[in-house]
Structure formats: C-alpha cells, structure tokens
Amino acid sequence: MISRPSSPPDHAARSIWRSADAVAVEIIDQTRLPHEYAVVRLRTLDEAALAIRSMQVRGAPLIGVTAAYGVWLALQTDSGDAALEAAVTLLAAQRPTAVNLRWALECMAHRLRPLAPSARTAAAAALADQLAEADLATNAAIGRHGLSLIATIAARKPAGSVVNILTHCNAGRLACVGWGTATAPIYRAHAEGLAVHVWVDETRPRNQGAALTAWELGRVGVPHTLIADNAGGHLMQQGLVDLVIVGTDRVAANGDVANKIGTYLKALAAHDCGVPFHVAMPTSTFDPTVADGASIPIEQRDAGELLTMTGRTAAGHLATVQIAPPTTPGRNDAFDVTPARLVRSLITEHGIVPATRAALAGLPRPQDI
Amino acid sequence: MISRPSSPPDHAARSIWRSADAVAVEIIDQTRLPHEYAVVRLRTLDEAALAIRSMQVRGAPLIGVTAAYGVWLALQTDSGDAALEAAVTLLAAQRPTAVNLRWALECMAHRLRPLAPSARTAAAAALADQLAEADLATNAAIGRHGLSLIATIAARKPAGSVVNILTHCNAGRLACVGWGTATAPIYRAHAEGLAVHVWVDETRPRNQGAALTAWELGRVGVPHTLIADNAGGHLMQQGLVDLVIVGTDRVAANGDVANKIGTYLKALAAHDCGVPFHVAMPTSTFDPTVADGASIPIEQRDAGELLTMTGRTAAGHLATVQIAPPTTPGRNDAFDVTPARLVRSLITEHGIVPATRAALAGLPRPQDI
Numbered sequence A, B: 001m002i003s004r005p006s007s008p009p010d011h012a013a014r015s016i017w018r019s020a021d022a023v024a025v026e027i028i029d030q031t032r033l034p035h036e037y038a039v040v041r042l043r044t045l046d047e048a049a050l051a052i053r054s055m056q057v058r059g060a061p062l063i064g065v066t067a068a069y070g071v072w073l074a075l076q077t078d079s080g081d082a083a084l085e086a087a088v089t090l091l092a093a094q095r096p097t098a099v100n101l102r103w104a105l106e107c108m109a110h111r112l113r114p115l116a117p118s119a120r121t122a123a124a125a126a127l128a129d130q131l132a133e134a135d136l137a138t139n140a141a142i143g144r145h146g147l148s149l150i151a152t153i154a155a156r157k158p159a160g161s162v163v164n165i166l167t168h169c170n171a172g173r174l175a176c177v178g179w180g181t182a183t184a185p186i187y188r189a190h191a192e193g194l195a196v197h198v199w200v201d202e203t204r205p206r207n208q209g210a211a212l213t214a215w216e217l218g219r220v221g222v223p224h225t226l227i228a229d230n231a232g233g234h235l236m237q238q239g240l241v242d243l244v245i246v247g248t249d250r251v252a253a254n255g256d257v258a259n260k261i262g263t264y265l266k267a268l269a270a271h272d273c274g275v276p277f278h279v280a281m282p283t284s285t286f287d288p289t290v291a292d293g294a295s296i297p298i299e300q301r302d303a304g305e306l307l308t309m310t311g312r313t314a315a316g317h318l319a320t321v322q323i324a325p326p327t328t329p330g331r332n333d334a335f336d337v338t339p340a341r342l343v344r345s346l347i348t349e350h351g352i353v354p355a356t357r358a359a360l361a362g363l364p365r366p367q368d369i
Helices: A045-053 A060-077 A081-092 A099-112 A117-156 A183-191 A208-220 A232-237 A263-273 A357-361 B045-053 B060-077 B081-092 B099-112 B117-156 B183-191 B208-220 B232-237 B263-273 B357-361
Strands: A016-018 A025-028 A039-042 A163-167 A196-201 A224-227 A243-246 A250-252 A257-260 A277-280 A308-312 A318-322 A335-338 A345-348 A351-353 B016-018 B025-028 B039-042 B163-167 B196-201 B224-227 B243-246 B250-252 B257-260 B277-280 B308-312 B318-322 B335-338 B345-348 B351-353
Touching (some): A016 A117, A025 A060, A039 A045, A039 A060, A045 A060, A045 A081, A060 A081, A060 A099, A060 A117, A081 A099, A099 A117, A117 A163, A117 A183, A117 A243, A117 A345, A163 A232, A183 A196, A183 A208, A183 A243, A196 A232, A208 A224, A232 A263, A232 B263, A232 B335, A243 A263, A257 A263, A263 A335, A318 B318, A335 B232, B016 B060, B016 B117, B025 B060, B039 B045, B039 B060, B081 B099, B117 B163, B117 B183, B117 B351, B163 B183, B163 B232, B183 B196, B183 B208, B196 B232, B208 B224, B243 B263, B257 B263, B263 B277
Parallel strands (some): A163 A243, A196 A224, B163 B196, B163 B243, B196 B224, B277 B345
Antiparallel strands (some): A016 A025, A025 A039, A250 A257, A257 A335, A345 A351, B016 B025, B025 B039, B257 B335
16 A cells, blocks of 8 residues: 655645556555655545545545545446445545535535446546646635735835744645645745744644644745644744634634634634734635534544654654553544634635625635536 | 652642651652652752752742752751852752742741851751641642632532533642642542542643643542643633633732743633633742743743653553654743733632732732741
C-alpha cells in the first residue's frame, strides 16, 4: 500500500490524485506526518471509507473529494443503483461534522443516478476530478481575497514589520486538494514577498498544528512558531498577533462557525484583544439547512486520542506513550461552534463577506458540477 | 536520592516534609508523575534550587515552602550572613512569576538575619515548618470558604445532580504542602458527600492536569474527566460546567490574576457563557507592589517542553517522543494574566472577596511567622 516518497511537495502540491494506472486514488497518510511521508493507494470503497474514518485524510474539503473518489472506486466493482446508493451512504457516515462530505456525495449521486450503470464509472472519475479541480480553484480565489487582509495590515505597520497570523488546527493544503483554505492567503502573501509569520496552535488532542501545519509551512519556507493551544490569548494580549485565520467544517445559516475544538476560545480572545478573526470558507462549507451552530452535530471521538501521544523517539522509532494515569477517563469533542458575533469576516472564493445571515444568503451556491 | 514509595497519599497527605533523620527535606518528584511515585531527598541548597528550577516541585505555595527549607539546608553548611544572603538570592532566582517564592524567602530572611549564626539553623527549620503548617491551615480555610460556592450551586440543581467544576493546571495538593488551593473546596465538598465531578484541563505543554491533577483526584476518588485545553469553552457552551476554580501564581493590586498559560482563555469562555470563574488565592499570593497584571513578569520556558512529550509505552518504559517536525521552532510562555473583570471572586483563607483593588487592600496580610 505504501509507495516511496514523491518529490517534495510545495504549496501548489496536491494532497490527493488519481494513480498513474488510473484505477486507484493516492493520498498522503496524514496520521504518519510529520515523522514519515507515506503515500497510500486506495483501491476500494472500504479503503476510501477507512481513510476518512481513520483520518489518513482529514480536513473538510479533502474529506469531500476523497469521498467523491470513493464513489468512483465503488462503481469499478458494481455500478448498479444499489451499489451507488450504498457507497454514498457508507461514505457519508464516516464523519458527522464536515458538511463538505455530504455536499460532495450529493454532487456525485445527483449526476450519476440518471446515467446508465455502464456509463457511471468513467463519469464518476471525471466528476471527482472536477471536484478536485474546483477545490484548487476555490482555494486559489480564497488566497487572492485573503491576501488583501494581510496586505492591508502590512501597509499599516512600520516598513519591514512582519505580519503575525495565528491559525488553529490545519486548514492547509493537507486539508484540501491544494493551497488550503486558511493557509491560502498566507501562501499567497509569502509568494508575493510580504513578510508573514504564523503562530501555529498545536491543536490537541490530534496535534494537527504540530504535525501538519508546521510540516507544510516548513516545506514551503513560511516562517512559523509552534505554540501550545493555551498560548494564543496571551500572545494577543501582548500585541503579537495581527490577525487570526482559521478554516471551518460547517457554517450555519446565521453565520455560526463549526471548526476544530478550541477555535471558540481563540475567537473570544481575538474579540477581547481587538484582533480581527477571519474564517476561510469555501461556499461548499456553508450549510443553509442548519439554522445555527447549536444544530450542527459535534463529533465525539475516542478518548484514547487524548490519553496517548505518538511521536519519534531519540532512537528514531515511532512510539505511542500514555500521558495520564491508566485509569483516567477522557472526553474528546472534536469541534466547537464559534458564534457569528465573534467572526470579523468570512473569506470565500467570491470575496470577503460578514458572517451574517443576509451576506451568506446572498452568496452564489457552489458550482454544481 | 530516591526512596521507595511511601503509603498512598490522600487529600490530607503532604507534598513536602522533613526527613526522619532531621537533616534533609523530602519531596515527591513531580516530573515523574503520574508514571512513577518517587520521593526525592534534598540535602543541600543546590539540590533545593534544582528541585524548584527543574519543577520536581512546582505550584506557587509549594515553591515557597521548598525555598524556605532550602535556606535551612544552606545554613547547615554555613550559617553566616553572606551564606544566608546568597541562599536567599539563589533560591529567589529559580522561578520568576510566583510571588510566594519571594514572600517565603523574605519571611525567612527577615527572621533569621537578627539571629546569631549559631542560632540560625535550628530557627530556620522551625520557621520552615511554620510556613508549611501555615500553608495547610490556609488551604483548609480556602476549602471551607470555597465549599459554600459549590454547596450553593448544588442546592440550586435538581436533587441528585452532580456539580461540574472545571480546573486548569494543578493547583492541587501537589502544588502546596497539602489540600491544594483550587482543589481544597473540591476535596472538602467530596468529603462532605456533595456529588462533584471535575473537568481536568490537560494543561499543555507540561501536562500538569493530565499528570498531576488527574493523579491526585484519582488517589482520593474524586470523579473526574480529562479534557484537552481546547475543550473547556465548548463544554461551557453546552451547560456542562457549573463553575471554574483555578489557582494563581500572583495577584496584582488591581485584582489581575497571573496563572498557568491558558487560564485567560477559560476565563473568557466562562464570562461569555455566564459560568462563575473563581480564583483560589492564599493571601501570600497577593502582591500589592505590582499595580496590574501587565507588570507581572511572565516566565518563558524552554520550547523543548512543547516539542516533546514524555509518557509510558505499552511495554511499560518511560519514553520521550518528538511530536513536531525536527526543525520546527516553538515558544513557551508559562503564564498568562486574566484581567480582574473576568474573575467572579477570589477565595482566600479569610473568605470570599471580589477581585477589586478595594477588597484586596482590605485583606489582612499573610501572618508574619
């Protein structure tokens, strides 16, 4: 299942692609980062479902695209109506919070159902490719719009100053097909020569900041510093954060934002310290069917993620260590909801809008593929 | 240096004591918890200083008492004026934020300087013992006063309900000679049969919640659940936290509270969700010479604490693993400041007072030993 590392990725590199033999899809196993760069080949529906559930792939946009390719993998075995519906149902059940998963599966099902079974497999490959391309284009547009926020702050600071951006979890290129959502403006600013520095929240309990965001920023050469999730408020009080940009797994009709657990705490601190708090939101992450944040289902994950930690020993081996007393119980809510009132703006592929019901209702719906 | 485990401690157990041969002081090596219970014998000034610096002992009250015993250890070798002053200077320099360290050393120096060198060693032992006893009495009083806050909430909830208390870091018996500050009301409530449950913040990067608070609550049988530092705001939004009690390393004249990094974020969430946020404060932690929180020095610790994690492998060995890419830099501020406006009350040994300049000015100063 594991091939050799490919050439070093950069900010334009993809996190998912069809295999050279055109019968499988390949992903980066994100559970092994930052210690090992391993490409995993997904050949079946079950392997795609497992990749989503086990978080080999994670991040709302990437989950959606992986699921779309999962439908294609399923149809290679059986392209009948029942198999199509079963694949969609199975894939949708792997993670509850990110709406992109259901959105991508609905896109696929909507287009594939009317086709003859014999035509579905090739169509599914093309549709999944289109979703992947759309993700890249969306994130590139988020980068262009978000760049203006960074450039405006840079222009206000003394010449030669660095713009300090705090981010939580990984809404980077590893969470997407490429570019990232929250990172797209950062990569764009870095590419254009603006001096940026990123405070990377560790993001317990799965450490997506320490393991993924630090890794991908390091690969591109964007200056960054890892901090404990506890530290962001203090840094904001000290004037060391110019803006916050995070991603999102689902935005409700009223502008409430579900994102990785702990986002709410950073939004509160940003509000208290007068630091602008922005959410990078592809419109596929907007869910007009959910009235407010309280209606967004919040995934509870295994407490083992909290009670153990995996890393590399001095001898170079990967090891998992238990960090609490053996009888200690844990609780592991994976997401929280940031009320719209704490969000300065939503950075979408169509531009920057306030986190209000009216602004969200006025956005174009994501392009139907 | 390491003796066998003593009998299991309980909430009345001590975290520091003079050795049976009356020439040394013994502590629990808190850097080995929760995996190993090891008692370390401190025989010299340098060993006491190292225990404080290396965080074998930590927690504002325990640091103060350890430093007091450190003066006694120094005087056993040389009880002259220069040695006394050198010991005080060395010990005070080990940790910058907790004011108890300086307060305890000033108590010692003030009483020992007038004595003949030949009388100082015995006096230092007695004075350090007095400081230790005073800590126990102070915390017992904090427990009595804080119990009323828990009992009031219990009385408002339906019969049979559990009172859910969130705490950050370890302001427990391990942070003190005994009882703890933030935990004293919890232990008292538990002892009196009130149904309490504690949400234990992991407290990255040193994991004092996962390693110490979970350990000591477990030893006493207080129901508790470990959570990521990111989770407390979400739990408050969900109505799953009735009150927050934390400790403090220094309270400024205006009521601003320095405590473990991340405390500010929990105070913001508590304020936003209408959850009462209380700070357990022995009056030895009040520093009237510091006008406000911005003037409290905040210790920066080695980033290695953030970049690695130590725990127990499945094979039972202790191992330290690197959790970020090897080239990732980190920043590790150990404390933050919670503005007085976010603090519902201070629980002192003299009663519960608001976090205001007037209330703090009206408190008796800690008893001069």
